[in-house]
Amino acid sequence: MAVRVEEYFGCKAGVVWNVLSAQGPQNIAQLKRSTKLSDSELYAALGWLARENKIEILGDRPLFFRFKVTG
Numbered sequence: 830m831a832v833r834v835e836e837y838f839g840c841k842a843g844v845v846w847n848v849l850s851a852q853g854p855q856n857i858a859q860l861k862r863s864t865k866l867s868d869s870e871l872y873a874a875l876g877w878l879a880r881e882n883k884i885e886i887l888g889d890r891p892l893f894f895r896f897k898v899t900g
Contacts, residue, residue, distance in 0.1 A: 854895040
């Protein structure tokens with residue numbers, strides 16, 4: 830049985846979200862270590878979170894990501 834795209838990528842995004850929420854801003858290398866996701870899974874998860882306006886980018890070299898606090 831095939832896994833739904835939303836379920837698959839939503840789960841990976843949840844892993845990234847939980848790490849950023851618990852550990853604060855991280856760059857790509859830190860997120861890879863913290864989440865244990867593959868490159869493609871990590872980038873897909875970041876894209877998912879960005880599309881949902883759930884993360885922010887800090888700086889530009891290296892990029893740091895943090896979860897977005899909305900009030």
